Amino acid sequence: MLRIFKVTAILEGISYLVLFANMLVIKNNNPELYHTLLRPLGMAHGILFIGYVLLAFLLRKPQNWDLKTFAIIQIASLIPFGTFYIEKKYLESNA
Secondary structure, three states: OHHHHHHHEEEEHHHHHHOOOOOOHHHHHOOHHHHHHHHHHHHHHHHHHHHHHHHHHHHHOOOOHHHHHHHHHHHHHOOOOOOHHHHHHHHOOOO
C-alpha cells in the first residue's frame, strides 16, 4: 500500500501543478481551452487528493507516524510541491 501512496502523492502533486497552470497561464491566453480543461483537471485532482488523504490515514499506524509527522504529511497536500517533498523525505527510505 505504501507504493500506491507514493504514486498517488506524485500524481496528486502533478495534478495540482497542472491545475495551477490551467488557472494562471491558459486562462489568460486561451479562455475557451481553460473552460474545456477545468472540469476534467479539477475532477482528476480532486480524486487524487481524496486518495492521498485516505491512504495517509490508512498508513498512519503501519508506518508508525507520530501526530507531527502525520500532520506534516496531510498539510503537504495543500501546498504546491508539498507532496513531492513528502515522497522524498518520508516515503523514499520506507519503500
